Amino acid sequence: MVTVLRKTGTVLKPNRDGSHIYDFLENRPRTSTEPSLRFKVFDLGLVDFKKALEAQKEVYSRVKNGEQFSALIFCRHHPVITLGRSSSRKNILATEVDLISGGIEVCETGRGGDVTYHGPGSMNVYPIINLSFFKKDIHWFLRTLEEVVINLLSDFGIKGLRLAGLTGVWTGIAGEEKKIASIGIAIRHWITLHGLSIIIKEADLKKFQYIRPCGMDIKMTSLETLLGRDIEMEEIKEILIRKFEAEFTRHANMVNS
Amino acid sequence: MTNVVLPELGEGIEKATISYWYFNPGERVTEKEDLVEITTDKATFNLPSPVSGIVSEIFFHEGDSVNIGEILAVIDEG
Numbered sequence: 001m002v003t004v005l006r007k008t009g010t011v012l013k014p015n016r017d018g019s020h021i022y023d024f025l026e027n028r029p030r031t032s033t034e035p036s037l038r039f040k041v042f043d044l045g046l047v048d049f050k051k052a053l054e055a056q057k058e059v060y061s062r063v064k065n066g067e068q069f070s071a072l073i074f075c076r077h078h079p080v081i082t083l084g085r086s087s088s089r090k091n092i093l094a095t096e097v098d099l100i101s102g103g104i105e106v107c108e109t110g111r112g113g114d115v116t117y118h119g120p121g122s123m124n125v126y127p128i129i130n131l132s133f134f135k136k137d138i139h140w141f142l143r144t145l146e147e148v149v150i151n152l153l154s155d156f157g158i159k160g161l162r163l164a165g166l167t168g169v170w171t172g173i174a175g176e177e178k179k180i181a182s183i184g185i186a187i188r189h190w191i192t193l194h195g196l197s198i199i200i201k202e203a204d205l206k207k208f209q210y211i212r213p214c215g216m217d218i219k220m221t222s223l224e225t226l227l228g229r230d231i232e233m234e235e236i237k238e239i240l241i242r243k244f245e246a247e248f249t250r251h252a253n254m255v256n257s
Numbered sequence: 258m259t260n261v262v263l264p265e266l267g268e269g270i271e272k273a274t275i276s277y278w279y280f281n282p283g284e285r286v287t288e289k290e291d292l293v294e295i296t297t298d299k300a301t302f303n304l305p306s307p308v309s310g311i312v313s314e315i316f317f318h319e320g321d322s323v324n325i326g327e328i329l330a331v332i333d334e335g
Contacts, residue, residue, distance in 0.1 A: 085276050085294075085301050112300040138300045139267035167299040188291070188303040 018042060019071070022241060037252055038068065041241060044075035046120055049082060049107050056193050059128045063191050071128040072244060073195075074237050077118040079104040081211055084113035084184050091115040094210035102207065111194035113167070113184035114215040117208055121201020121222070123236050127244070131190045134251055142167050142183060144251075145196050148243040149181040152198070155239055158226055168214075169198075171226060178221035179213065200224060200231050259308045261330040263323050266297055272324045273297040280312045286332065293329060310334035 014020055019040035042059070044052055052075045059071045081092055081104055091114055092106065099106065104117075118124060125148075131141060143162075149169040150160035161170045161177060167184075170177035186193040199205065199222040208220045223231050266273060277294040280286050292306040313333040317323055 084299075085296050110294075110301055112296050112298065136265075137267035138297060138302065139269055141267075142298060142300065184299045186301045186303075189289075189305065 015040070021069075022245065037248055038070070039241075039244070039248075040069050040071045042071060042073045043237065044073060046076045046078065049077050049080040049105065049109075049118065052077065052124070052126070053107075053109070056126050056128060060188070060191055060193055063128055063130050064189055070130065070133070070248075072241065073126040073128065074240075075124050075126070076120050076122065076233065077124065078120065079207060080118050081106045081115060082111075082118065083108045083115050084111045086112065086215075087114045088215060091212040091215045092210065093212065098210055102210070104207070104210070109184075109186075109194065111184035111186045113182070114213075115211045116182050116184070116197065116213055117204075117211055118197055119201070119204035119207055121204035121224075121233075122197050122199045123233055123240070124195065124197045125240060125244075126195040127192055129192045131187070131192060134248065135255075136190050138185075138187060141187075141192060142185070144247050145183050145185075146181075147247055148240065149196065149198060151243045151246065152236070152239050153180070153223075156223065156227060158223075166214075171221060176219075178219045180221050180223065180226075182213070198223070198236070200233060200236055258313070259310070259332045259334060260328045261292060261304070261307060261332060263295070263325050263327050263329055264304070265325055266302060270297055270325065272322050273302070275317045275319050275321050275323060275329070276301060277319060278315060282312050282315050284312050286310065286312055295323070304329075306332060308332050308334050 019042045022039045022041055044055055146162055146169050153160040158171055163170055168179055169181040170179050172178050181196055181198040183196045184194050202222045202224040205220055205222055273295040276296040279291050286292055286306045288309045289305045291303045293304050295302050310332040314331040317329055
């Protein structure tokens with residue numbers, strides 16, 4: 001997977017902050033006014049939700065203070081139910097006993113959206129991107145995140161769907177769609193926080209019985225369920241980096257053409 | 258007096274919901290400090306104060322829906 005990446009961007013040695021730099025536009029002529037598409041990729045591995053939140057805030061501060069990069073923070077979480085700004089605690093169906101026996105934490109977050117669950121078998125990507133360098137448009141950014149997931153699924157021969165009026169990515173036949181990716185973001189000074197969560201491992205699905213995802217009666221699915229085979233998380237990460245690269249490069253090309 | 262207006266947030270986004278005021282009327286706010294958090298779709302958005310001054314008036318409560326371009330608050334720089 002890494003060799004594929006090298007054709008379009010350059011993977012450098014890890015930086016002191018633990019990130020890898022992908023210069024998405026390296027092999028392409030650039031105008032002087034064009035924003036740098038330098039993306040730092042952080043991989044936190046399996047971490048507590050709160051720890052990942054701290055990492056996001058740290059990177060956010062650097063971007064806000066003018067450092068010229070965008071970041072993709074990859075991580076998986078120990079079981080956690082997170083509440084967005086529009087969340088109602090009523091959408092948590094688990095009892096106190098369920099939570100304790102399942103080792104599930106409950107965290108409030110400042111992102112948009114309602115309640116969701118993250119388990120170790122879901123891949124989360126938290127892009128810290130200054131939209132002033134791309135497009136100051138929340139709608140565009142949310143649709144771009146969906147596009148990244150749809151393109152990832154397409155690599156596995158799966159058709160990802162958007163449902164009118166709902167943010168996220170679904171699969172399946174009309175009327176019986178199941179959700180595979182959830183999106184919830186926060187924007188401060190036009191810099192993004194939080195992001196997307198894609199269910200990869202089938203084992204994560206059981207825990208969704210403890211919530212009403214997004215406050216609705218939504219059925220969830222996982223990539224493994226759809227494919228009927230095991231999937232490596234690392235493979236997902238590498239594909240996602242390339243999909244982010246493609247979307248943001250395409251946008252930069254459009255703006256500069 | 259400076260009006261705080263709900264700015265353009267993106268294509269097709271016509272309104273947003275006030276989710277949190279960081280300041281109450283009568284309090285002093287500094288330019289660029291977060292004044293109000295609004296929510297649209299699956300995003301929260303922090304609107305900074307355009308100027309430094311006293312928050313003299315707030316026109317919408319938390320939970321209210323506001324159209325793009327509407328005045329949310331007034332800041333008195335005096």
